Amino acid sequence: MSDIAIAALLAGTVLVASTISVEIGLSVALIELFLGVVVGNVFHLAVPTWLSFLGSFAGMLLTFQAGAEVDVPQFRREWKASLSIGLVSFFAPFAVVGTLCYFALGWNPRQAEIGGLALSTTSLAVVYAVLVETGLNRELVGKRLMSATFVTDIATVAGLTILFVKPTIWVIPFAIASVALIVGLPKASPWFFGRYGNRVIEPEIKLVFAALFLLMWLGGRANSQAALPAFILGLVMSNHYVKHRQEQERMRVVAFAFLTPFFFLKGGMNVSAGALWANLGILAVLFVAKMVPKFAGVYPLARRYTAPHAIFTTLLMSTGLTFGTITSLYGLNAGIIDRTQFSLLIAVVVLSAIVPTAIAQRFFHPHAETEQEHELAHERPVPPVPAPAQEGVGS
């Protein structure tokens, strides 16, 4: 199949994924991932170079955005209580999964590290959505949970950057550029965005893209990975985006419309359905190896810091999606893991997004007061907008 034929097929797939997402209320990323599996396995498509390139950049952009979405002032207030939960949430599954992969599954040390990293993550987005729906995002337990998730995330990106580095002389310019961007971009942004921002040609988005491409290039030359500086760059820019929401929204539009779909499609297309079917037992073992240490490590701390929602907290800290996918794709692209190992890791990552969340919502729903809804109903009039997809009451 020609490149343009594949592009047309994938563009149609992305469109279908978006409409399904709106209709059934499921994350578009999960549907893109699933449809990627379908397209890849039904049409026996190998991932073309251009898709791999777009997907890699989208992964870096997702990492940057994850950093930019951290509520830094909230983290400063809650970091002490959240640090222990976040670190244990990372290290416990990392150690258990890594050990299992190395000793029981016969993976080599680098493959075991990828396995441990991919399955030690916690999904900030999954946690955030549940907290907003329950109203807990405005309460102490929710704030601690979000901060703990951030700690786990930063441990993951640090592991991804540090564990696989094979230093070359390029580490020096990579480190210098990382520090320069992390220190310089927040300082330069007010001037640059003030002078060149708010235009349809979007110089501010191009500035961020240029910074990320630079980090990716230097990271690659240094035999490292740019996840950590990209995440921290997002983090130091978060304050700027709080003050300039429209800039963040426009970047999201670009990312969601054109980049992240290809990241998740690429992830799905690399999954081998046959390999999953042939290794269902290992899939189950890996899933348990993620969940048990998360529970054993997080639950005792959650009882101390997020009571009476300890089980709810533990279940949400056991979720994973974006960083698990980023880590697995890095391992595959770098030739560290093979397609079967990648398929298993992605399947466990997706299961870990769904299973603990569903259990938390179904059986451990905190039933927090949602005063926001009441307040909302008393807000002043705003211009009418098209109805979001929802279950109608007039049906």
Next chain:
Amino acid sequence: MPFARILVAIDGSEASDHAFGKALELAELTDATLTALAIEGPLPAYAATVGEVEEVKREKDRFFGALAANARSRAEQAGVEIEVELRPGHAAEVISDYAAAGGYDLIVLGHRGHFLRDHLLGSTADRVAEHAPCPVMIVR
């Protein structure tokens, strides 16, 4: 039979708009207090980015803010006392539970009809009529 407390479900559709109009008329006639209840559907499940959740939440907030303002404005024009409430969850279940908890005398809601869904799953109106603790008026 006089109605002292009327609950009307609103979702911005033409059918619910029509039902809201009838509920206003009824409240005016019987001097009842009126509560307009909107049901907020869930956020995207298993999202990959906070941005996806935030954007949908913001969109919903804007939509329901406009819906509430519109209901309040129409009630004010009709001289009817109104409360507007927003609750998350599944429409039929939330409406029935809210009516029971609030001691309402009547539930008013529209019926817009989805041929396939109604036959497969039953409509929200059907399910409310089945589980409601009080009389239900379905406006077509």
